[in-house]
Amino acid sequence: MASEEFARSAPIGVFDSGLGGLSVLQHIRQTLPHEALLYVADSSFAPYGDKTSAEILERSIAVTDFLLSKNIKALVVACNTATAAAIKHLRQYYPDLIIVGMEPGLKPASLLSKTKKVGVLATLSTIQSEKYQHLSTKLSADTGVEFIPQACVGLVDQIEKAEASADQTRLLLAKYLNPLLTAQVDTLVLGCTHYPFVARLIQELTSAHIPGGEPITLIDTGKAVASQMQRLLVEHDLVNTSSDIPRINAYTNGSPEKLKLACTQWIDIPEDKLSVSTFSN
Structure with missing residues (x-):
């Protein structure tokens, strides 16, 4: 029972090349307010749009590995470019992980x-x-x-x-x-x-x-992505049953000040519900 509760309380990982994925994070917060969320802005390698498919896949794997080290229970590829270039491969590399990508719209x-x-x-x-x-x-x-x-x-x-x-x-x-x-x-x-x-x-x-x-x-397909994540968590019995509103932990290999500003001003995350750190993957 304890292990099941631990699995349900594990966070959802969300990543993008930079700040854009915060638009998806916002929909996830609204749809699943009791889920712990980890956000990664891979800003040192932004934008993905001018990278080759091989480069995008390499970064997607690196960021996913970082998020898995934080014990995520599911992953959202909150980037249309990374979804198009890498999600098929990510699902092959991580067959046991729930992975949701962007809908083309x-x-x-x-x-x-x-x-x-x-x-x-x-x-x-x-x-x-x-x-x-x-x-x-x-x-x-x-x-x-x-x-x-x-x-x-x-x-x-x-x-x-x-x-x-x-x-x-x-x-x-x-x-x-x-x-x-x-x-x-x-x-x-x-x-x-x-x-x-x-x-x-x-x-x-x-x-x-x-x-x-x-x-x-x-x-804007961000809401559909959040709904798909909700459906999959229910299907796998991984919905967090806690009534708490957890903090959001955000990571970047770019400017933490810029990420904090975007979180608080673009999508209105209260500062007392936000932690911003750096990562080096």
Whole structure:
């Protein structure tokens, strides 16, 4: 019985190349408020979007090994790029570990689009991945929806700079959004976990392009990831039965000050519920 309780109280590990995965962590906190959470920002190797698949897999294994050393009971790959490049291999390497990755968001977008044109904002690595190419081609054939990918080079870096001016971010987003709006997309997939942090700016820029029209629909799959984790914990009898709200332990090989700022200001984690440390993997 004691070992079962220990397993249930073990933490869920969540990782991303930087701060973007905090958007997923926020959904997990809301869905599973009594679960202990460990977050890793692999910031020294960010962004993953300009790395090769082999490099992304190497980092994903290193971070997963670090989280396993902290006795996690489940893992969330809170990065679209790492999910596309590495999750299949991670499931082979760690067959006994519950692993949940990011959903591409293409299917729900295809069901919502009225113009049958869906824009996909993502990293170049995600767009070029076999997983994205296969899914977008299949869904296009099945639904008649045209998926228009837009690689947002530099946007992750811009979002990571918490002190960067909104003007710089605005200019970069406008550059990537304009061709999609010209193509008359009515739905946008946020294909990177960093992008929900600029969702309000995306809505502002797209509404200015179509004054009086219906707002662009944004697809953020973080909530679906949290729901999938909840389902799997129930299935494996690993839901934490404690009524306590545990502290969140966050780790980075970059700036702990920046990670702390993002946790407290971007997703409103109280300082007394947060511990930020460094790791060297």
